Each structure stands twice: as structure tokens, then as C-alpha cells.
Amino acid sequence: MTRKDSLPVTDAHAVNVTGVSRIFSIKKKAAVTALESVDLTVAPGEFVSLIGPSGCGKSTLLRLIADLDQPSAGTIEVFGKTARKARIDQDYGIAFQQAGLLPWRTVRANIELPLELHKVGTAERRSRSTELLELVGLVDFGDNYPDQLSGGMQQRVAIARALAESPNLLLMDEPFGALDEMTRERMQNELIRICADTRAAVVFVTHSIPEAVFLSDRVVVMSPRPGRIRSVLPIRLGGPDDRSEHIREDTAFFDGVSAVRESLHGTPDSGNARGVDIR
Amino acid sequence: MTTGSSWWRRIGFGLLGVALLAGVWELYTFLGPAEGVVVGGVTVLPRTTDLAMPHIWVMFERLFEPVTSAAGSPPMWSAVLQASAFTLGVAGVGWLVAVVVGMLLALLMQRFRSAEQAVLPWIILSQTVPLIAIAPLVRRWGSALEIGEFSWENWMSVALIASYLAFFPISIGALRGLESPDTNHVELLHSYAAGWWRTLLRLRLPASVPYLLPALRLAAASAVIGTVVAEVSIGLRGGLGRMVVEFAAAAGGDPGKPWAPIFGAVLVGLLAAGLVSLIGLTLRRFRRAEVPA
Numbered sequence: 001m002t003r004k005d006s007l008p009v010t011d012a013h014a015v016n017v018t019g020v021s022r023i024f025s026i027k028k029k030a031a032v033t034a035l036e037s038v039d040l041t042v043a044p045g046e047f048v049s050l051i052g053p054s055g056c057g058k059s060t061l062l063r064l065i066a067d068l069d070q071p072s073a074g075t076i077e078v079f080g081k082t083a084r085k086a087r088i089d090q091d092y093g094i095a096f097q098q099a100g101l102l103p104w105r106t107v108r109a110n111i112e113l114p115l116e117l118h119k120v121g122t123a124e125r126r127s128r129s130t131e132l133l134e135l136v137g138l139v140d141f142g143d144n145y146p147d148q149l150s151g152g153m154q155q156r157v158a159i160a161r162a163l164a165e166s167p168n169l170l171l172m173d174e175p176f177g178a179l180d181e182m183t184r185e186r187m188q189n190e191l192i193r194i195c196a197d198t199r200a201a202v203v204f205v206t207h208s209i210p211e212a213v214f215l216s217d218r219v220v221v222m223s224p225r226p227g228r229i230r231s232v233l234p235i236r237l238g239g240p241d242d243r244s245e246h247i248r249e250d251t252a253f254f255d256g257v258s259a260v261r262e263s264l265h266g267t268p269d270s271g272n273a274r275g276v277d278i279r
Numbered sequence: 280m281t282t283g284s285s286w287w288r289r290i291g292f293g294l295l296g297v298a299l300l301a302g303v304w305e306l307y308t309f310l311g312p313a314e315g316v317v318v319g320g321v322t323v324l325p326r327t328t329d330l331a332m333p334h335i336w337v338m339f340e341r342l343f344e345p346v347t348s349a350a351g352s353p354p355m356w357s358a359v360l361q362a363s364a365f366t367l368g369v370a371g372v373g374w375l376v377a378v379v380v381g382m383l384l385a386l387l388m389q390r391f392r393s394a395e396q397a398v399l400p401w402i403i404l405s406q407t408v409p410l411i412a413i414a415p416l417v418r419r420w421g422s423a424l425e426i427g428e429f430s431w432e433n434w435m436s437v438a439l440i441a442s443y444l445a446f447f448p449i450s451i452g453a454l455r456g457l458e459s460p461d462t463n464h465v466e467l468l469h470s471y472a473a474g475w476w477r478t479l480l481r482l483r484l485p486a487s488v489p490y491l492l493p494a495l496r497l498a499a500a501s502a503v504i505g506t507v508v509a510e511v512s513i514g515l516r517g518g519l520g521r522m523v524v525e526f527a528a529a530a531g532g533d534p535g536k537p538w539a540p541i542f543g544a545v546l547v548g549l550l551a552a553g554l555v556s557l558i559g560l561t562l563r564r565f566r567r568a569e570v571p572a
Contacts, residue, residue, distance in 0.1 A: 066470055067470075068466050068469060068470065087470060087472055088472045090471070090472065092470075094467070094470050096463055096467075098461075098463050100461070100463045100464055100467055102464070102481075102482070102485070103567040104485050104488075104564050104565040104566075104567055113471075113481070114471050116481075117468075117471050117473050117477060117481065118471070145564075145567055146567075147567055
């Protein structure tokens with residue numbers, strides 16, 4: 001399958017967030033500021049992780065980019081369009097912490113769901129889903145139902161589904177959060193390979209420092225109450241070919257982990273960093 | 280998944296339950312005092328005379344005798360089967376009407392929150408009106424209805440009353456089912472820019488199946504009960520309801536007779552539940568539970 005014709009022109013950012021705030025009003029007078037004047041750009045093909053303790057607004061930011069929620073102030077552009085337009089044009093694929101597969105559909109039918117909704121023909125759907133099943137290594141499981149799959153396999157199906165329409169942007173909200181450590185590391189390796197294959201930009205929300213460091217080109221460290229970007233750390237672990245298992249024991253990797261950890265625990269109040277996995 | 284052998288087990292246990300009931304009946308007629316058990320002037324257990332509690336074999340023997348002593352009277356079983364078929368047919372029509380109305384109400388309530396607040400209390404209130412009270416009204420309204428060739432008939436009144444009883448579980452069950460998908464799934468469909476209609480077809484309707492099937496079964500039982508009761512209160516001939524009333528009068532001299540239409544009613548109930556189970560079989564894949572990742 002060829003890449004979308006609407007390939008972003010080089011001057012358009014994949015994501016451009018400018019001065020975005022999100023205030024949730026709980027009761028009549030009480031309001032919670034989930035995000036306060038956040039600026040962030042993601043280049044096409046770039047892998048950016050959002051990390052921070054619970055309540056720092058990282059998931060909220062992702063939901064705003066996905067147009068599942070609207071900002072109280074500021075603007076969000078996805079490939080130079082409004083977030084709403086980008087959602088309607090299917091410029092992004094999304095994966096959540098729960099795989100969220102429809103239990104009555106086979107693995108293949110789950111992957112084909114977005115294509116089916118957008119009236120892609122049966123033959124093309126089938127060839128695309130075969131391609132994606134190969135990509136996520138589930139060729140033999142196309143006719144199985146989700147309840148016959150392990151958690152890691154379900155999450156791979158969810159990622160395949162997110163990739164179905166060859167989006168140039170992947171939004172992932174703790175997609176490996178519910179997996180065990182072994183599966184998690186294997187999924188991270190696979191995600192790097194998939195991203196190299198598809199050259200999609202990724203915004204990746206996570207609790208885990210090593211995960212963020214291992215996957216990302218840049219790690220965005222956020223702090224809570226109100227949710228703000230504390231720092232943006234570039235990580236240089238090399239291209240996808242260099243980033244295999246051994247890099248997890250490399251000094252560059254440990255340096256990255258320390259840098260992110262220091263930023264998380266740093267000023268002004270180290271107590272804020274609770275809820276972050278230091279694994 | 281139910282395998283063949285577990286099916287037989289279930290049928291076996293079902294038959295065992297019936298046999299047990301028959302055993303208790305016969306045991307009590309054998310051991311119990313003829314005048315029943317009376318505590319402080321109140322009869323707590325029935326009399327055990329052959330008239331009050333006929334033996335089970337009497338009930339069955341009666342099925343193979345003619346309905347009346349008049350010449351040319353058909354055997355009881357054929358009359359009961361005929362009445363059962365009639366009642367099942369009317370109940371089926373009532374059930375179908377109930378499915379359509381119940382589903383439409385559920386869709387309306389799911390689509391518009393305000394409709395749920397406005398309609399739901401009335402749906403619940405509707406079930407507190409006794410059937411006996413509305414039966415004559417429905418009949419009168421129906422008889423006033425005449426559009427061209429079409430004229431309202433009494434069996435339609437009965438079907439309508441049956442549907443009045445049966446739409447309730449469907450609308451409530453369907454509403455719960457339509458609202459059962461996780462936010463997760465709803466947002467996924469939203470991210471695909473799928474509108475209400477396509478979210479309904481791809482997500483809400485399939486997700487409602489596990490809630491809908493018990494509701495359909497309950498509605499089938501309600502439709503049968505509604506039909507029998509409405510047959511009595513409207514005075515419709517041909518069905519089990521009328522037969523129950525007519526044969527009850529004969530109990531004094533012919534104790535097996537009133538049981539024949541009761542067996543018919545049991546048969547109709549079993550058939551109705553069985554038919555709904557068949558629907559459940561075809562929808563089996565929608566009953567797969569989602570397992571957390």
C-alpha cells in the first residue's frame with residue numbers, strides 16, 4: 001500500500017500545539033487546570049514521549065491532539081489543519097492502554113474496522129489487513145477472536161488497527177501499560193521497527209522512564225497541578241538499527257534515563273514525581 | 280461453548296425436575312389427609328380427593344379422550360394442540376410488535392438523553408396498569424378502527440395487549456445494551472469520524488446482544504401470558520385462554536379436563552422460549568466477552 005497522497009509538506013509540523021490550556025469545571029465554582037499554556041511541536045516522523053506523574057495532563061494533551069476533547073484556550077494543528085479536520089480526514093491512528101478490540105470481531109475484522117467504516121473495498125481491505133498481520137507478527141491469528149489472544153497479542157492487534165489507514169501520525173496512550181515487563185520490552189522493540197517501516201510521527205504517553213528513553217527522539221517531561229511542560233530532552237540513541245536489545249545496557253541509555261529522572265524529580269518539588277515508574 | 284453432551288445433560292436435568300414435581304404431587308395425594316391440612320380454620324395444604332388433586336395419569340388419560348361426550352367430538356389432545364397453535368400465533372404477533380416498539384423506544388432514549396428522562400418513567404408506569412383494565416378499552420378503540428378494506432379484529436386486540444406486556448423488558452434491556460459499550464470503544468469510533476448511525480451499527484447494536492437475548496426471552500414469556508389473559512378478558516375464542524375458563528367449569532365432574540389447556544400453555548411457553556434460544560444460537564459470536572488485556 002502506498003503512503004497517503006496527502007503526505008505532509010516539509011514545512012508543516014506533524015503536531016503543533018500553541019498556548020493550549022484545558023480547564024475542567026467539576027462543580028459550579030471548583031475548576032481543575034489540567035493543562036496550562038502548553039507549547040509543543042512534533043516533526044514528521046519524529047517519536048515524542050510525554051512523561052510525568054499522574055495528573056500532569058499528558059493523557060489530556062494526547063486527547064486534545066486526537067480531538068477527543070477540546071482545549072479551553074490555545075490552538076492545536078495536526079499537519080497544518082485543525083485537530084477536528086485531522087480527525088475527520090483520518091490523519092492519525094490511535095491506541096489506548098486497553099486494546100479495546102471489539103470482542104465479536106475476528107482479529108482480521110478488528111484491523112479492518114476503520115477501513116470498513118471509510119468504505120474501502122473488500123479486496124483492498126483484505127490485502128491491507130494481511131500486510132498488517134504480517135507487520136505485527138500475527139499472520140496465523142487472523143481468524144481468532146480477541147478473547148483467544150494474550151494481552152500482548154491483543155495490543156499488537158490494536159496497533160495494527162491504528163496503522164490500518166497508513167496514518168502519518170500515531171497517538172498512543174500508555175499502550176503497553178497493562179503488559180508484563182517481558183512483553184513490554186518486546187513490544188517496544190517491535191514498535192521501533194514498525195515506526196521505521198511506516199515513518200509515522202508518534203506521540204507516546206507513558207509512565208515509564210526507560211520506555212520513554214528507549215523509544216523516543218525527544219522526551220517531554222511534564223509536571224502536575226497545573227499540567228505544564230517542565231523540560232524537553234533530546235535523546236540520541238541512534239537509528240532503529242542501532243536500537244536493539246543491547247542498547248538497554250548502554251551508557252547512552254543510562255544517561256538518558258538519569259536525565260529524564262533528574263528532570264522529573266528536580267525543582268521545585270520532588271514530591272510531585274510520585275506515580276512514575278522508575279523501572 | 281456448549282457441547283453436545285452438555286446439551287443432553289441439561290435436558291436430562293430438566294426432565295428430572297419434572298419427574299420430581301410429579302413425584303411430590305403423587306406422594307402428597309397418597310399421604311396427605313383427604314380434607315387437607317387445616318391450621319386454625321385456614322387450609323394451608325389442599326385436599327387430596329381425586330376431584331381436587333387428580334392423579335397425573337388421569338390428566339394424561341384425559342388427553343386421549345374426546346373433548347365432550349357429543350358425537351364427532353375431536354380427541355382432547357388435538358383440540359389442545361389447535362388452541363395452543365392459535366395462542367402461539369397471536370403471542371408471536373404480539374412479540375414481534377413488542378420487539379419493534381421496544382427497540383424503537385430504546386433507540387430514541389439512547390439517542391436523546393432528554394427522551395430518556397421523558398419516556399422512561401412512563402414506560403415503567405405503563406406496567407403498573409392491570410391488563411384486565413385496558414383490555415376492554417383496546418377492544419373498543421379497535422372496533423372503531425376501519426381503514427378501507429382493513430378492519431380491526433379481536434385477535435389483533437389480544438396481540439396488542441400481549442405486546443403491551445412484552446415491550447417493557449425489551450425496551451429496558453435494549454437501552455442497557457445500547458449504552459453498554461465502554462467510553463474506550465465509543466471514543467475509538469469517534470476518532471474514526473463515525474456518526475451516530477454507524478456507531479449504532481458497528482458498536483452499539485452488536486454490544487447490546489448479550490442484554491437483548493434475556494430480554495427477548497422474558498418478552499416471549501410475557502407475550503404468552505398476555506395473550507392467554509387477554510383472550511379471557513376480551514372473550515376471544517379459539518385460544519387456550521378461553522379453553523382454560525370453559526374447562527375449569529367442568530372440573531367438578533371431570534377433574535382431568537382443566538389440566539389439558541394448562542399442559543397446552545406449558546407447551547406454548549416452552550416453544551416460545553425455544554424459538555428465542557434459536558435466535559440466540561445465530562447470534563452466538565456477539566456473546567463473546569471481552570477479556571481485559
